[in-house]
Amino acid sequence: MDTTATTTAKADLWDGGQSPFKVSYGKLMMWIFLLSDAFTFSALLISYGMVRFSSESWPVPEEVFSAIPFTHAYMPLVFVGIMTFILILSSVTMVLAVEAGRRMDRKGVEKWMFWTIIGGVVFLSCQAWEWSHFIHGTGLGGASLSWNEYGPPGFAAFFFFITGFHGTHVFSGVVINYIIYYNTVRGVYDERGHYEMVEKVGLYWHFVDLVWVFVFTFYYLV
Template sequence: MADVSVDPKALSEGERPIFQASWGKLFMWFFLVSDAFTFSGLLIAYGALRVRAGSDGYNWALPEEVFTHAPILHEIFHIDAPLVFVGLMTFVLILSSVTMVLAVEAGHRKSKKEVQKWVFWTIIGGITFLSCQAYEWYHFISGTGIYYNAEDHRFESGGMMLSASLLEESQETAPKIVGLEDKKVIVFYPGGLEHFYENKIHGAHGGDGGGGHEEATKLGLRNGAEITNKGDIKKLLEHAHHSHDGSFVMKWDEVGKSGLEKILKKTGTTPADIASVKVYAQKSINGDTLRMVMRNGYEITYPSLIQTLKKPGVKVDQEGHIAKIEEDGYYPSQGGASMYANQYGRKAFANLFFFVTGFHGTHVFSGVILLIILYLNVRKGTYEKRGHYEMTEKIGLYWHFVDLVWVFVFTFFYLV
């Protein structure tokens, strides 16, 4: 570091600079070490939560599928391009790191013109990266839609933050309901289905709203039927089992006893009805459908799937297939971010994803501001007058650090 002269007298301790680097650079390093600890903490927390979630593949987002949109490919051709856009972002940041280090090198030769040129390109790289992230986040926030493949009754991610479990779930629920056909379980909801879920969504215990075991004035069934006759309710509850979520359950073979069949018949519920797939909507306070409950107990919270199922033409046949969606199609999400429901799969994943990529983006943003200041000063000749371009090195260190963090973020959020 021959360019950087350090006055030994300026050092309060020791006679010579033990690191042979200027205090400015040294403290930039120390700052970066502490910042690296911050990011390490976040990434390790992410790793630990993920280990905690288990490894059966249904509990966490599919990393490659986190963002599958790419400009033009998505808007015009409706093609999924997993990883492509994020990969582009990675290359942009690497390139901007290269131009930055070239600026630093030019600074060593005190070539004002070259420093100016390379810093300029670095700024362009930084702004490009931020724009890419804005595109990505815009799609996350506004909701990203879903593709429906009519041929094999399959729902595919249309580029969204998606947990594997949600994707599986939507594939499971829509075309095929497993388990229920042979089990034939009836579930009663005190206070009616809508009321029951209303309470669940607002955090109240499901059983409370409709009155407890004794005071229930209304029982709802999944098919929408309701039982209000006091005697019938009493009879049903005598045979039904209290379940852990506040509802009541009864096996179909228990129904045959003591005239329960008659009660159910009154509501229009038949055995065939029980085995068929029905979807029930749960409305939020502002009227949006928040979740749908499938006949077998699966819940759908994914907004565009809900939207799809709400289409007037959609009917579900007795084998449990969605019968009336005939076209392949792209169903744009009506949902996106909301205060009422989590659209982003596993909560721990979404929280850390947004926090860490956002925090990194904040670093890039600060970096761009620093680079702009650097650029203006280089142009003004500040560093020429000062006799060295050490500021380029310091900001360069910061910029490389941002690139370094992205290397890790990229690996852990989009690859592994």
């Protein structure tokens, strides 16, 4: 009798329908995706570090990124600091959206998802301006993938690739956030009885914010 019960219990473990690590299948897949993406960003930043410290000369970020819109004042890293603050603030609004979802507060989710989307759009707009200013430069030829008025071409190449790759993630996040926001307004998640999709997209958005902190630290500050 005991042998039969033990065999049945073991069979149930492999019968399907189990939630590994006590999270849903969707959340687990999101974590796996984020882990793989983390390896990609890590490889990019490590490559940047190797090229930078193997070069005899390298541009000083404070001198390159010293401009700010609508003024000619010299403000090193102020604009990119504002961009970073906006993105971190959007992560806070995402936390509030997730918390509202757990309380089944539809209006709260709508409000905080809306502000998260706004934060993402503002960040992308700021990044577009920064790219434009970097490309046109100070009138000495600007910067491209093969030319950089500030120094070694690798500086510009890594700037475009790393910030562009991250910007693509932010853009994707904004699109996904809008889809979740639209579904929330339609009451899709109220019908399902949970707001787990908000939590899933929240994981992605926090990851994008965290990656930017590393990009900001290693590319702009170090």
